[in-house]
Amino acid sequence: MLKKLYAHSIKRKLILAIAGLHAVLMTIFVIDLVHRQQSFLMQESHVSTSGIAKTLAANSTPWVLSNDLVGLEEIIRSQDQQPNFQFAMITDSNGKILAYHHSKNHTKDLIGKSIKIEPLDIALKNKELAIFSDTKTKIDVAAPIKVNDSLIGWARIHMARDNIYDSIRVISIEGILYTLFAILIGSIFAWRMGSNLTKGIYELIHTTQRVRAGERKITLSLKRKDELQILSDNFQSMLTSLSEKERELYAEKERLEITLMSIGDGVITTDMDGLVTYLNPVAEHLTGWSNHAARGFHIEEVFKIYHELTMDPAENPALKSMATQKITLLANHTVLLNRAGEKISIEDSGAPIIDKSGKIIGAVLVFHDATEARQLRKRLTWQAQHDTLTQLANRQAFETKLDDLISKSIDSPQNQHCLIYIDLDQFKIVNDTVGHAAGDELLKQVASILQQQVRDSDLLARIGGDEFAIVLENCSTSNAEQVAEKVRQVVHNHRFTWNDRIFDIGTSIGIAQMKGLINKANVMSQADVACYIAKEQGRNRVHIFKEDDQVLAREFNNLDWANRIKRAIEDEQFVLYAQKITPLQHIEANETYEVLIRLQPPEGELIFPDQFLPAAERFNLMGELDIYIVKRAYKWLKNNFNNVKLLNINISGQSLDDDKFNNALLELLEKDSKINQKICFEITETTAITHMSASISFLNRIKNHGCSLALDDFGSGFSSFGWLKTLPVDYVKIDGTFVLDVLTDSVDAAMVKAIHSISEEMDIKTIAEFVENQAVSDWLKETGIDYAQGYHFSRPNPLINI
Known part of the structure; x- marks a missing residue:
């Protein structure tokens, strides 16, 4: 690794770079110096030789004029003293040699001979010296001999240039020596500078290797005053930061591992x-x-x-x-x-x-x-679809099944489906004579008897107080009649015993067939009418709905409950009752009440809502009845404003879809916003879900008028928690079926706690219904439920008496 690193080290590169730079620069310098020196010596040789030729021409003039060859020879011989002299001659104007002398060969054979005159003619024409040769090794020139601008001859001289090359050779050797010396000095300087530089770098490298090996407690300082010291300081700072980050990451890793190990x-x-x-x-x-x-x-x-x-x-x-x-x-x-x-x-x-x-x-x-949660969900799902008393399917499951068969009937008209509507005769007598506990026991026994008479593919449901229904899939009317007759007979044969008292129970049964473009409301109405006809014909019998029964149905609708409810509204026979809603977590100065409704005929006993509300819904009279209740409650609240914290008023699902009711209610709420602040409207969870679009629109509009909102019977629908995020309610009234057994049923207790926990997260107050003893009240208070309502605190009383 170190060898590989050294091969590419900064020090080695620096030495090579500086040595190479010196070599190149000195080489260029020496070459340039030699070239300049050579040019200088060549020029000097040319000038010197030309001067000698001119001097010789001047000295030879009188001898040429006198044609004294001996004198000319003496003059020429005197040139032998010139350095690098080779030969000299004097010619006449035509190039005939008059005198000649060579430094080594002293022959006189050339006297009288002629030389080539072309260079002489060129020189004469250009008025300059004649050049016979001018090379790197020799120079041969001739100067004209003139008298009064007349050419009488030429003085020629030939010089060697060997001395120039000797001088150039010396200079070159000296240049090489200087170059080598410069390279040596530069390399030494580069080595010293590289050593100084790479010493700090190698220290940094060694430090990074220690960091890579996991060492962190390192103090690094190069004690320099250049960029490497800044790099060293930055590296030390980075190392310190790295150590801190590693400690933080380790702590975070430990925290995450502990978290992952601790979560459920x-x-x-x-x-x-x-x-x-x-x-x-x-x-x-x-x-x-x-x-x-x-x-x-x-x-x-x-x-x-x-x-x-x-x-x-x-x-x-x-x-x-x-x-x-x-x-x-x-x-x-x-x-x-x-x-x-x-x-x-x-x-x-x-x-x-x-x-x-x-x-x-x-x-x-x-x-x-999720084993336990899934089992709980299954149980809650079962409870949402079943009646808690009889364990039969409830009205919600019944209507779902009915919708399904009606859809199948429309898609496959050849398949026949029937609805059997069962109403117990004389059930009220049992309730009034021996109490509600006996009535509940009777309903459970009847449910058990009916369960044995239906197929697995059929649905048996309890859809009201003493009302049952059987949905028969793929069953003709004749077969449905046989089933209904069998049911009537087994119930009639049953003897109900309570506290040594024996009761005979009968049933009035109506049958309706699902065929054509029928809807749920129609088929239920037909079965209801058929059951009513069975009662009118003497009870304890079966009647199949026929088209001719429509006349009787209309007579029943018009002359019985429809007229009766309308007349009761007109005559103000409906009276308002109220039941107190008690705070559990703190004491409040004023009381909160829920408004209830009773029917008080001029003659006869008080009629409870379970007897007339189904009829009011059936005949679309709930809008009129609800606005009747709201107006009277509103009037009472104005007279008792300072004594009441909140007055809860129930609104039916049918009223939510009634534009006439909505307009009348909004008109009333616009009169006095101060009163609105003490009004809380209640709608049931089932109503809110069934009429979702109308519910949200209605609730937001009345919220804008300052009223509060409560969701009643919460928990009766399986999608409860999902709707809480959609509906803008202030209170949640927990379905009483969950509250009754919270001390003995862990599922009911868990459901109440879950509802409270979710409501508390959403800043919604909780109200528990059906609180009948102190133990349940204490449990609810400990759980954190905000309010409670039930017979333990107070029974419903006429609103006028409060």
Whole structure:
């Protein structure tokens, strides 16, 4: 590693760079110097030789004029003293040699001979010296000999230039020596500078290796005054910051691990290939795999999930979340098959783990044991669809089944379905004679008898106080009549005994067929009319609805309850009662009441709502009745304003859909906003869900007038908690069926606590209904319920007496 590092080290590169730079620069300098020196010596040689030639020409003039060859020879011989002299000659104007002398060859054979005159002619023409040769090794020139501008001859001289090359060679050798010396000095300087520089760098490298090995307690200072010291200081600061961040990350990791180990849900993480990377203790317990053993295994091997009913493999949420890049919830009815082969009902979700760049690097799976919750949900689902007294299907389940068969009847007209409507005769006598407990026992016995007379495909439901219905699927009218007759007979044969008293019970039964474009309201009305006709014809009998019965039905509708209710409204026979709503958590200065309604005929006993409200709903009279109640309650509240905190008034679902009622109510609320602040309107949960669009619109409009809102019978519908987020209510009245047995039924107690907990989170006050003793009241108070209502605190009393 160090050898590889040295081969590319800054020090080595610096030495080579500086040495190479010196070599290049000195080489350029020497070459330039040699070239300049050579040019200078060549020029100097040319000038010197030309001067000698001119001097020789001047000195030879008189001798040429006198044609004294001996004198000319002496003059030429005198040039032998010139350095680098080769030969000299004097010619006449035509180039004939008059005198000649060579430094080495002293022959006279050339006297009288002629030289080539072309250079002489060119020189004469250009008025300059004649150049016979001018090379790197020699120079040969001739100067004209003139008298009064007349050419009488030429003085020629030839010089060698060997001395120039000797001088250039010396200069070159000296230049090379200087170059080598410069390279040596530069390399030494580069080595010293590189050593000084790389010493700090190697110290930094050594320090980074120590950091990489895990060491953190390092103090680094190069004690320099250059950029390396700044780098050293920055590195020390970075190292300190790194140590702090590592401590923080370690603490966060410890905190996260403790959190994952402490939470009640199982947590499994995977990499992007679906291989397990972590299991927390809960996940270890539920899957049967340890964290160590599961690592590296595929998630589908560790987390095996199946559909609860079919045991078909279920899609793994962790893998699906990575594929869809979204949080994925586990499908309902999923079980985990752990390593021991045990089945555990679970609920979970998977989410992709995404890094800062947006790349999916794995997934996290969060799940918990939902066995108990699923059993509770099943029980709550069952309770939402069944009557708590008789354990039969309730009205909600009955109407759902009815809607389903009506749809099937429309799609497949060839299939026949029937509805049997059963009303107990003389049931009121049992209630009035031996009490409601006896009536409840009678209803349970009758339910048991009826249950034995229906097929598994049929639905038997309790739809009212003493009213039952049987929905017969794929059954003709004749077969339905046989079933109804059998029911009538077994009930008639039954003897109900209570406290040594024996009661004969009969039934009036109506049958209606589902055919054509019939709707739920029509088929129920037909069965009701048929039952009414059975009663009118002497009770304890079966009647099948026929088209001819419409006349009698209209007569019944017009002459009986419809007229009776309308007349009671006109004659103000309906009287207002009120029941106190008691605060549990604190004392309030004024009382809160719920307004109730009773029918008081001029002659006869007081009639309770369960006897006339179904008829009012059946004949669409609830809007008139509700506005009647609101107006009188409003009037009473104005007279007792200072003595009441809040007055609760019930509104039916039918009224919510009645534009006439809505307009009348809004007109009343617009009169006095001060009164509105002490009015709370109650609607039942079933009504709110059934009339959702109308409910939200209505509730928001009356809220704008300052009124409060309460959701009555909360918990009777299975989707209760979901609707709480939608409906803008201030109070939740917990269904009394949950409150009655909170001390003995853990499911009811859990339901009440759940309703209170959710309501408290949403800043909604809770009111418990049907509180009948102090023990239940104490339990509700301890649970945190805000208000309670029931016979334990007060019975309903006429509003006028309060």
